[in-house]
Amino acid sequence: MATDAYILKESALLSMRALKSLFTLIQEIITILVLPFRGRRKVSSHQVEKDEKRHDCHRKGTVVRVPAKMVPWKNSISISSNGGGGGGGGGAAVKVVDQVVMVRREMAVRRVMEENDDESCVREYWLLGTRRGDTIFTQSWTPVSVQISGRYSDFAKQLNANGYKVYGMDWVGHGGSDGLHGYVHCLDDAVSDMALLDPKVEAKIVGAAFTSPAVGVEPSHPILLVLAPILSFLLPRYQWRSAYKKGLPVSRDPQALIAKYSDPLVCTGPLRVRTGYEILRITGYLQQNFRKLRVPFFVLHGTADCITEPEASKKMYEQASSCNKSIKLYEGFSHDLLFEPERDVIARDIIRWVNSRM
Numbered sequence: 001m002a003t004d005a006y007i008l009k010e011s012a013l014l015s016m017r018a019l020k021s022l023f024t025l026i027q028e029i030i031t032i033l034v035l036p037f038r039g040r041r042k043v044s045s046h047q048v049e050k051d052e053k054r055h056d057c058h059r060k061g062t063v064v065r066v067p068a069k070m071v072p073w074k075n076s077i078s079i080s081s082n083g084g085g086g087g088g089g090g091g092a093a094v095k096v097v098d099q100v101v102m103v104r105r106e107m108a109v110r111r112v113m114e115e116n117d118d119e120s121c122v123r124e125y126w127l128l129g130t131r132r133g134d135t136i137f138t139q140s141w142t143p144v145s146v147q148i149s150g151r152y153s154d155f156a157k158q159l160n161a162n163g164y165k166v167y168g169m170d171w172v173g174h175g176g177s178d179g180l181h182g183y184v185h186c187l188d189d190a191v192s193d194m195a196l197l198d199p200k201v202e203a204k205i206v207g208a209a210f211t212s213p214a215v216g217v218e219p220s221h222p223i224l225l226v227l228a229p230i231l232s233f234l235l236p237r238y239q240w241r242s243a244y245k246k247g248l249p250v251s252r253d254p255q256a257l258i259a260k261y262s263d264p265l266v267c268t269g270p271l272r273v274r275t276g277y278e279i280l281r282i283t284g285y286l287q288q289n290f291r292k293l294r295v296p297f298f299v300l301h302g303t304a305d306c307i308t309e310p311e312a313s314k315k316m317y318e319q320a321s322s323c324n325k326s327i328k329l330y331e332g333f334s335h336d337l338l339f340e341p342e343r344d345v346i347a348r349d350i351i352r353w354v355n356s357r358m
Helices: 002-037 045-062 099-117 150-161 188-196 223-234 254-261 273-288 310-319 343-357
Strands: 064-067 094-097 121-129 135-143 166-169 208-211 297-302 325-330
Touching: 099 121, 099 135, 121 150, 135 150, 135 188, 150 166, 150 343, 166 188, 208 343, 223 273, 273 310, 297 310, 297 343, 310 325, 325 343
Parallel strands: 208 297, 297 325
Antiparallel strands: 064 094, 121 135, 135 166
């Protein structure tokens, strides 16, 4: 009887939470629908002119212009308020980048420059312009004799030591790239943007190593599976604090957690609705198309991962059509395998597999 009462209590709590979420959603929708019909305050023409002048003065101090086409920013930054770039590009298209993006980008560039003293590799970075008009921050590690995105620098250098050149590309809305922090409108863009490095990159893939792949993601509540498509249309940029499933931290290393959650380039806040929906959409597509995966691959996953599902990685391994596939599950490991205390073991396993393919 006590067990039944406990189950009923838990069910009631879940129902209350679902109702609370539903009421919050209805309130947000009403706000969105009513917002365009709010009356505007009448002001005199003198006040309008005064406000416009004040706005222009403020904008001059917070808006910068950078070339939207590919610009090989190396060792220096050249910005012109009239869109002239660093000279020689007077007719080049320009893109206004807001202050938040610029701060992230300057920080990403600074990190590359600070690490350029390492004699074991050469660090370079580029700003690549997409057809959508976004600017993608990309960097490389080239061992000397060749150069990740920021957090993976140590692993990139381990690959350098084995003779591999490494590229790291920040998604739109992440790191030094354009966009609202943490907002991804379409995950398909993350794939197509790789063609900026090489238009034939897809045909040149000879293998793939996946760490904690997002081929299976469980939302915090089943109702989100129903609401996600609607919310992503109505409130795409809204940050949903209850989107994540509760569980263990992404790493068992306290110092790695401090480094991650104090890094302004890493988006660690509430998940934006559109980004979450895109993850669920891609996850559903992948699970229905595992059999189409024919490229050689190596998947690594921690059994204690609470962000992406280890069972989904096992399903991918079992159903994929690839004749050369491997899987390794690490007992008790969390989500960020390359930031676990045993990160060197993970790196060695990946490099050993890559070496076997080359």
